[in-house]
Each structure stands twice: as structure tokens, then as C-alpha cells.
Amino acid sequence: xxxxxxxxxxxxxxxxxxxxxxNINANELIETYLExxxxxxxxxxxxxxxxxxALSLVEG
Amino acid sequence: MFDVVVVGAGPxxxxxxxxxxxxxxxxxxxxxxxxxxxxxxxxxxxxxxxxSRFVEIDKKWIAAEVVGAKIYAPDMTEVVMAEEMAGNxxxxxxxxxxxxxxxxxxxxxxxxxxxxxxxxxxxxxxDNGLRVKLRRLGENWEVETKLLIGADGVESRxxxxxxxxxxxxxxxxxxCAQYLMSGIDIDENYTYFYLGNELxxxxxxxxxxxxxxxxxxxxxxxxxxxxxxxxxxxxxxxxKVGIKGKIVEFVAGAVPxxxxxxxxxxxxxxxxxxxxxxxxxxxxGGIANALSAGYHAGLVAAEAIMAKDYSASxxxxxxxxxxxxxxxxxxRNKKLQEFFLKLDDSTLNSLARxxxxxxxxEMSVQAIVAExxxxxxxxxxxxxxxxx
Numbered sequence: 266x267x268x269x270x271x272x273x274x275x276x277x278x279x280x281x282x283x284x285x286x287x288n289i290n291a292n293e294l295i296e297t298y299l300e301x302x303x304x305x306x307x308x309x310x311x312x313x314x315x316x317x318x319a320l321s322l323v324e325g
Numbered sequence: 326m327f328d329v330v331v332v333g334a335g336p337x338x339x340x341x342x343x344x345x346x347x348x349x350x351x352x353x354x355x356x357x358x359x360x361x362x363x364x365x366x367x368x369x370x371x372x373x374x375x376x377s378r379f380v381e382i383d384k385k386w387i388a389a390e391v392v393g394a395k396i397y398a399p400d401m402t403e404v405v406m407a408e409e410m411a412g413n414x415x416x417x418x419x420x421x422x423x424x425x426x427x428x429x430x431x432x433x434x435x436x437x438x439x440x441x442x443x444x445x446x447x448x449x450x451x452d453n454g455l456r457v458k459l460r461r462l463g464e465n466w467e468v469e470t471k472l473l474i475g476a477d478g479v480e481s482r483x484x485x486x487x488x489x490x491x492x493x494x495x496x497x498x499x500x501c502a503q504y505l506m507s508g509i510d511i512d513e514n515y516t517y518f519y520l521g522n523e524l525x526x527x528x529x530x531x532x533x534x535x536x537x538x539x540x541x542x543x544x545x546x547x548x549x550x551x552x553x554x555x556x557x558x559x560x561x562x563x564x565k566v567g568i569k570g571k572i573v574e575f576v577a578g579a580v581p582x583x584x585x586x587x588x589x590x591x592x593x594x595x596x597x598x599x600x601x602x603x604x605x606x607x608x609x610g611g612i613a614n615a616l617s618a619g620y621h622a623g624l625v626a627a628e629a630i631m632a633k634d635y636s637a638s639x640x641x642x643x644x645x646x647x648x649x650x651x652x653x654x655x656x657r658n659k660k661l662q663e664f665f666l667k668l669d670d671s672t673l674n675s676l677a678r679x680x681x682x683x684x685x686x687e688m689s690v691q692a693i694v695a696e697x698x699x700x701x702x703x704x705x706x707x708x709x710x711x712x713x
Contacts, residue, residue, distance in 0.1 A: 271464070273384065275657075278364075278502075278575065278577035279364070280364075280366055280501075280574060280576070280577035280578045280579060281366075281478065281578075281579065282498070282500055282577070282579030284480035284481040285480040285481075285492075285493055285498060285579050285581075286492060286493050286495065286498060286579075287492065288492045288628040290482065290485075294480065295357075295444070296357070296358060296359065296442075296447075296676060310494075310495060312636040313548045314495055314548045314579065315554060315665070316500045316501055316502040316555035316556055316578070316579070317502060317554055317555070317556045317577050318553075318556065318557070319556035
């Protein structure tokens with residue numbers, strides 16, 4: 266199964282740390298709204314870098 | 326057609342736009358957020374000297390003035406760095422929400438167009454410059470420009486699209502969380518730094534006074550060393566140190582701790598501030614270098630327009646300027662950061678104890694390292710390995 270990053274919007278503080286470390290530009294911060302697109306390959310670097318633990322990897 | 330499009334209205338971008346507009350250039354400054362300066366992603370500290378080099382000080386955006394810093398080792402050994410002379414404040418804690426707007430306003434006053442809620446999506450090269458693709462209030466919009474200045478922060482896409490910078494790795498970025506707390510009982514003449522691998526793996530915690538018993542209480546950790554998110558360490562720090570106060574604001578952010586990049590330019594493009602990883606690898610401070618970089622990028626933009634030469638080889642003048650201003654400090658502090666990252670908590674404790682009684686009269690990384698070397702000559706050998 267393919268893994269993908271998902272954001273918990275109730276935790277996200279929209280700081281852009283995850284955008285800074287994404288190698289494949291699979292995310293974008295639009296004002297306060299973090300968008301993760303289908304290019305995400307589930308590498309998990311953004312999960313590691315998120316200051317508030319708002320990101321996690323899910324199957325599929 | 327614009328002479329310069331500046332992406333990002335933080336200190337670097339606004340300073341670049343202002344400097345270029347003052348020299349008669351046709352400047353567009355775009356900011357992706359609808360409000361400049363908020364949410365803040367910053368601890369807001371800056372030395373007085375580095376601020377007054379580029380901006381006329383205005384009390385409106387000074388939240389607090391400090392005379393020095395107190396640094397705490399893991400065992401709470403205190404090292405004080407302070408100006409001897411009373412009334413000689415050396416540092417400011419800014420109100421970035423007001424400061425950033427002020428800078429954008431003086432850029433506008435100098436003649437720059439300022440568009441908010443406008444995101445740069447990318448660019449393509451044309452015969453005589455660049456076509457920048459923007460999304461303004463949800464509508465796609467394209468502008469032609471001779472030069473593009475990327476001041477689009479740690480998440481810069483311009484730098485990566487232009488092939489100037491590589492994406493940061495988890496060992497090259499500090500992950501930060503901060504509360505603005507009110508009702509804090511501290512001596513507001515100082516900033517406070519707390520070190521320790523357990524407390525803040527690969528980073529440090531801070532308390533920066535913001536006046537009227539309020540303070541920024543924050544932490545930065547290196548994701549390659551931290552097992553938990555920054556906010557976890559922040560909450561634990563507050564509990565451990567026993568900081569009493571009410572949380573009235575919460576922000577998060579990320580700071581590049583990369584060191585010096587080899588170049589911040591490509592044909593038609595210059596990067597400044599966090600987008601060029603200009604923040605200090607030891608302190609994480611970024612405002613001073615951002616202002617300097619923005620100013621120098623604005624100058625070189627004006628020279629390039631005058632010379633009608635937008636090539637990378639011409640724009641390398643900008644590299645020369647920012648590097649001679651703070652490039653060496655970035656290089657040296659990156660080495661020092663790598664050195665300090667290797668020290669365990671008991672070594673940090675004994676180093677702090679060795680200089681705890683000393684008076685360090687200057688608030689800088691150099692001053693503290695000089696004092697450490699004076700007291701611990703064996704460090705010279707260790708440091709030499711890092712600097713050769």
C-alpha cells in the first residue's frame with residue numbers, strides 16, 4: 266500500500282515548515298490552509314519536521 | 326513590464342523593494358498572505374546595531390529593549406552577557422506584526438506596488454526577462470519582469486525552481502514553537518536562553534520579554550535529533566522551568582540552519598533572507614541578515630537595470646555584497662553549531678561553570694566563544710578540527 270501524508274487541520278499552525286523540506290513540492294501553504302497533493306510519496310520528512318505534530322502518514 | 330518583482334513582504338522583501346524603488350525602478354512587491362506580518366514566525370529579537378543600520382528606529386514596533394542575555398546550561402548554571410554601562414540597551418524585541426507592515430509601507434511610499442493575497446506560482450523565461458505566474462485573490466495573473474527577487478521565506482519555491490538552493494534536510498532546519506505569554510515574572514532587561522540535549526535537542530529554548538510582563542516563550546529543535554515535535558518540548562520546558570503565565574498566542578515556524586550557500590543568484594534572479602538560508606545557524610536570528618540582503622539585492626537590481634545586464638554573472642555582485650557583510654559569520658557559526666551539537670549535557674554544564682563567574686560584556690556568539698577558549702584552552706584543539 267502507498268503511504269501519504271495527511272494534515273490534522275485542528276493542530277496545524279500553518280507555519281510552512283513542511284513545505285520547506287518537501288523534496289517534490291507535494292504541498293503548498295495557502296494562507297492558513299495546507300494542501301497536500303497526490304504527488305506525495307509518503308517519505309515522512311514533513312512529519313518529522315512539523316513543530317506541532319499535525320502531520321501523519323496514512324495508508325492509501 | 327516591471328523592472329523587479331519581489332516575492333514576499335517580510336523584512337528582506339520589503340527592504341529590497343524599498344531600495345530598488347528609491348532608485349527609480351518599477352517594482353512590484355507581492356505577499357501571499359492577506360495581512361503582512363501575521364502570523365508571526367519569529368522570536369522577534371535583534372541587536373540594536375544591526376537594526377539601526379537599515380531602518381530608522383520607531384518605538385511603535387519596539388516591544389522591549391534589553392541590556393543583555395542570560396544563558397542557562399542544562400543544570401541551570403547561569404552565564405550572563407551584558408553591557409556594563411547602564412542605559413546602554415543592546416537588543417530589541419520587536420513587534421513584528423507592526424514592524425513588517427511598517428517596512429512594506431515604506432516600500433510602497435518609495436514607489437513600489439504592493440499586492441497582498443498574491444502567491445507566486447512559478448516563472449518562465451522569455452526573450453528579455455521572466456514571466457512570473459501569480460495567483461492574485463484567486464485569479465491567475467501573469468506579469469513580465471526583468472528581475473525577480475525571491476524573499477519568499479524558508480519555504481521558497483523560487484530558489485528551488487531556479488536551481489539556486491537545495492531543499493533543506495531535517496538536520497538543516499530548526500522546527501520551532503512559541504507562545505506569547507502574559508503575566509510572566511522576569512527581569513525584562515534580559516533575553517534568556519536555555520540549552521540542553523534533553524531540554525531542546527539540537528536547539529534551545531528562549532524567553533524574550535515583550536513588555537508589560539509578557540514574553541515570547543519558545544523553543545527550536547533539530548528534527549534529525551528530536552524524537553517529538555517542538556511543541557512537546559516547549560510544554561515540557563515551561564513545566565520544568567516553572568514559567569507561570571497565560572498563553573495568549575501560539576505560533577510555529579521553521580528556521581534554516583544551513584550555513585552559507587555558494588550563490589544566491591541565477592540569471593534574472595536573486596534570493597534574500599530565509600529563502601537564501603541567510604538565518605544564523607547558531608542563534609537562528611534572521612532579521613538582521615534579511616535586512617542586509619534585501620538592501621543589497623535592491624542596490625544590485627538598480628545597477629543591473631542601469632547596465633541592462635540581468636545575467637547571473639552580473640548579479641554575482643549581490644553575492645559579493647551579502648557575503649562580505651555576513652557570509653563569513655554564517656560559515657563560522659555553522660561550524661560552531663556542528664561543534665556544539667556534539668557536546669553532551671555534562672560537557673555543556675562544565676563549560677558553563679567555567680565561565681559563569683566571568684563578565685562577558687558583549688552580547689554575541691564571538692564573545693562567548695572567546696571567553697570559553699580563554700578559560701578552556703583544550704577547546705582550541707577540538708575546535709581546530711572543525712575549522713580545518
